[in-house]
Amino acid sequence: MPGAEPEPRGLVLVVEDDRAIAELVRLYLRREGFAVQVETDGAAALGAVGRLRPVAVVLDIGLPGMDGVEVCRRMRAADDWTPVLFVTARDDEVDRIVGLELGADDYVTKPFSPRELVARVRAVLRRAGGAPHREEELTMGSVRVQVDRRRVHVDDREVELTATEFALLTHLMRAPARVFTREQLLGAVWGYSAAAGTRTVDVHVAQLRAKLGSASPIRTVRGTGYAAECR
Structure with missing residues (x-):
C-alpha cells in the first residue's frame, strides 16, 4: 500500500x-x-x-x-x-x-x-x-578458503575473519597474481568511490596478514596496490 x-x-x-x-x-x-x-x-x-x-x-x-x-x-x-x-x-x-x-x-x-x-x-x-550460487574452494599455498561455508584454514588451523576481511581475501585469491590498486579494491570490496579514502584497505590487509601469518598470500606491489599469489 x-x-x-x-x-x-x-x-x-x-x-x-x-x-x-x-x-x-x-x-x-x-x-x-x-x-x-x-x-x-x-x-x-x-x-x-x-x-x-x-x-x-x-x-x-x-x-x-x-x-x-x-x-x-x-x-x-x-x-x-x-x-x-x-x-x-x-x-x-x-x-x-x-x-x-x-x-x-x-x-x-x-x-x-x-x-x-x-x-x-x-x-x-x-x-x-552474499552467499555464492555454487560451491567454491580457493587454495593458495597452505591457505584454503571454503567460500560457500565462509571458512578459512591455514593447514589444519581455522582462522576467524570478519565479513570484510573474508571478502577482501576471496576477491584477491579469485584472481591469482593480478595486481589490484587500492582504489579498485575499495570499489570492489567496500563499494565506495576512491574519494572515500583508501587507508582502510591497508589496515585490513595488515589484519589479514596478522591472522594468516607467514602463509599469507597477499603481496604488496609498491606504488600500485596488492596481489595474491603462492609464495
Missing part, C-alpha cells in the same frame, strides 16, 4: 549516547527497511547483542563507561562476529578502531552523512550475507 513502511530486513543495533544523532540514524535506517534498537552505553549494548542478535552494530567509540572499543573487543572474544561499523569523532583513530585485535568491519567519522552511514551498513551486510 502507498505510504506503508517497508518490511524490515533485519535489526540494526545503534549504540550512541548522543540522542539527537541516535534518532537521526534510527530514522534513516528505518526508511531503508531496517528495524532499529538504540542503546546509549556499552553494557546495555552487550546485553542487546546477546538478546536481540542484530544483523549489524553501529557503534560509537566515545561511550560513557565501557567505550565502543571495549564493546567490540568483548564481542570478538565471545566469538561473536556480527558486523560492526564504528563511529568516531577523530579520523586519526582509524588505525586503532579497525586495528588488528578488534575486528571491526568499517567506520565513519563525525560529522557524517546519515545516507553514507546507511550505505555502509548495507555494504557490510552484502559482504556478510
